Amino acid sequence: MMITDTHTHLYSEAFDEDRDAVIQNAIDIGVERFFIPAIDSTYTTAMLQLEKAFPKNVFLMVGLHPTHVKENYKEELAHVEEMLQSRKFFAIGEIGIDLYWDKTFLKQQREAFKFQINLAKKYKLPIVIHCREAFDEIFEVLEEEKGTDLFGIFHCFTGTLEQAQKAISYNMKLGIGGVVTFKNGKIDTFLNQIHLKHIVMETDSPYLAPVPYRGKRNESGYITNVLEKLSVIYEKSIEEIAHVTTKNSKEVFGI
Secondary structure (H helix, E strand, C coil), rough: CCCCEECCCCCCCHCCCCHHHEEEHHCCCEEEEECCCCCCHHHHHHHHHHHHHCCCCCEECCCCCCHHCCCHHHHHHHHHHHHHHHHCCEEEEEEECCCCCCCCCCHHHHHHHHHHHHHHHHHHCCCEEEEEECCHHHHHHHHHCCCCCEEEEEEECCCCHHHHHHHHHCCCCEEHHHHCCCCCHHHHCCCCHHHHHHECCCCCCCCCCHHHHHCCCCCCCHHHHHHHHHHHHHCHHHHHHHHHHHHHHHHHHHC
């Protein structure tokens, strides 16, 4: 049984003490594929080192995270473009709009989001979207950019059924992680109305650990808790959930 974690920050400082063990533990239980989203240029070296250590399992994205869109965002976007010119990546991400922490740079976040979507189109890559308290703003940009060359994953989807259907209409898979196990997560109440072909699994580790680890450091190995919850929601075996969601991830990332 092959399991794919489509979104995990394994280069994070949270894993500095036991990174190799955390990754090996996940591999040992069947998590063979780790897709690694970028944040900004300060993490590039750590991401490349992670790939070098686990070349068969780690697949890198490149991008500028919306919460890291600051005064120097144009320099950061230039770095993204330089990296794309220098080597292969599997997605542009994570990118998007985040209005939870700070609305100061909304205009720049929007500009950076559109710029990176166009890079994804140029390089024929999927996008991986970060959205926090910004569904309307995200959908506005996606409406402007929609087309057969726009596709990817709506990472950490926490919206409504209607928002899920709208995201899917823009060729997005829904990234489902630990929130689906939360009592107040809500998405578990309607997810069975979304066909499994639209779903990929993720952890977003070290963040958003599933029950029973909620509030603690998340790990890619905890994706099995997400897998078990999806098995209940869809009334399918964990093997089938793992198989279909991995197949879906291959459709998005091309590998």
